[in-house]
Amino acid sequence: MNRTVIASSPQVLRLLNARRVLDHAWNTAAVTASELMGATGLTRATVIGVCDDLVERGWLEELGNARAGGDYRNGRPARRYALRDDAAYVVGVDAGFERMSALVADLRGRVVASAEVLVPGGTPESDQRLSDPATRRRLAQSVVDDAVRASAVDPHRILALTVGVPAPVDASGLSPTHPTGFWQVTNPGLGELFTGYAPIVTVENDANLAALAERSSPAGHGRDVDSYLAMLVGEGIGAGLMIDRRLVRGTRGAAGEMRFLDHVDGVRSANGLALLARQFAADAIRSGETLPGSALAGLDASTLTEADVARAAARGDEAAVGILEQLAERLARICIVLGDLLDVDRVIVGGGVTESLPTVITRAAELLAESDDPTAPVLLASALGPAAVGTGAVEHALSVVRERALDLSVREGSRIA
Known part of the structure; x- marks a missing residue:
């Protein structure tokens, strides 16, 4: 038992070091090896080794050295790295009651394409839109397809998709039974629908995603308060x-x-x-x-x-x-x-x-x-307007990619390492 723990420790340590380096790179535009040493407390050799591995796996790219960029003048040229923003993409979906939309974003959360469709039906009091879950599934699929097509992104480079629905959602992406059937219609198995579309597919309540957007968006009102x-x-x-x-x-x-x-x-x-x-x-x-x-x-x-x-x-x-x-x-x-x-x-x-x-x-x-x-x-x-849920869905998808980044590969568009 002890031998197994000791044998696995170097691998665990490498993963922890890679996580620290990648987390820092995700929050900076470009960073030198020396800056990574200061931010993580790792040695130069460890930082260089981790960065080389992350470059090989497709998460980082090595930039021209700081001297060539005009930011470094004396001594040994510094090696500079940056997150490959376009190495992979995520999709955020707002599967609302009256309107559905989809956003495609890069690893920095920059939206590169979007699509929108109105859910057909009568007035908000009409039961017409509540009677056809199949229509909602079809529209959800089509709005995602339209957004991905407009982005010109290879679908194999999409790592995560998050769908927001106007219903409570449990950890498995399912909604509890509602007396009128409303939650089953607004979340008609959308997690199952998109299974296989990306390595990570999640369904979340729309208000929860709006809360995430208020925290992550520059215009959000939740950035400077705790609760x-x-x-x-x-x-x-x-x-x-x-x-x-x-x-x-x-x-x-x-x-x-x-x-x-x-x-x-x-x-x-x-x-x-x-x-x-x-x-x-x-x-x-x-x-x-x-x-x-x-x-x-x-x-x-x-x-x-x-x-x-x-x-x-x-x-x-x-x-x-x-x-x-x-x-x-x-x-x-x-x-x-x-x-x-x-x-x-x-x-x-x-x-x-x-x-x-x-x-x-x-x-x-x-x-x-x-x-x-x-x-x-x-x-x-x-101040986020109708994009709040979609913005939160993108943030949610990015958060799960960050959590599982070292289990994923973005090299040559492959989905799972």
Whole structure:
């Protein structure tokens, strides 16, 4: 037993050294052997040996020496290395309820191509899109194929693919049973669908991916705080929980599900602000609560949108203004409850309401700022727009590639070392 441990130790040590060098190279544009020595504490001989091995395996490239580049003048020319950004690629997919998109990115996360497709169906309340999982599978496959084709990347150079879905997802990529079947439709075996497309295929909740994007994107609001929620709000509400700089998923991937709101006074459901804005406005019109000739009264209760309600409020319609205030109070109450439960610094709201109901987020933020609750979080609208989930999917795919890099090979497009 001891002989086995001793015999394997040099191999383990080489792997650890390679991991340290590659991790540093991944976070720098170019680095000399001397800089790697300082960053890792390894000897020059070890650094050179590890770099030569990583060059051979396709992860690093050796650049012209620093003297040739004009950055080195005295003594022995320094050997310089850099991550081969285009050695391999990842794909991030946002398999949303109404829209699907795919991004192809290099090893630095730079997007080289994208594709998008709308999911056919009627209004958001229609069951048409909920009745055909096969259509969602076909569209997911086609949007990935379109993005890869547009990138001109050899499919054999794709190492990881991450799909974001509007459903909780467990470690195996499956979603639990939903009473209406919604989660089974929005995640109709997408992990299985893409098996073989890349060495690493993962399925993740869309709000969790939005939380990762808020941390990794230069425009993200989660870069300078330890704990926050990335809340996706539209027809429903879901949240990605970043607590103490760690994404919290839960046993079944349902840590960010908002079904507990059914039991919160003044909320009583996890319905999203977009859905409620339409419902409240339609009820006001049908009940005659709107003033004759008002902006809201002139809308068709069966076809109005949440953006119509916002425009009516902007024109001074009293009923519409009241609806937006009610929604703002609701959002603020949800944030207060989440702050009390999780003690987060911020709640970052993304999803469709950032464009259609921006004043609701602004007003809810004011209500929170005025609150005397000591755990009330700061509320911000996400600046990432509709690309948040796809951006998070790319970051997730890159993270698993980094974790398993030494089990993979990018030499001559081969997939597994």
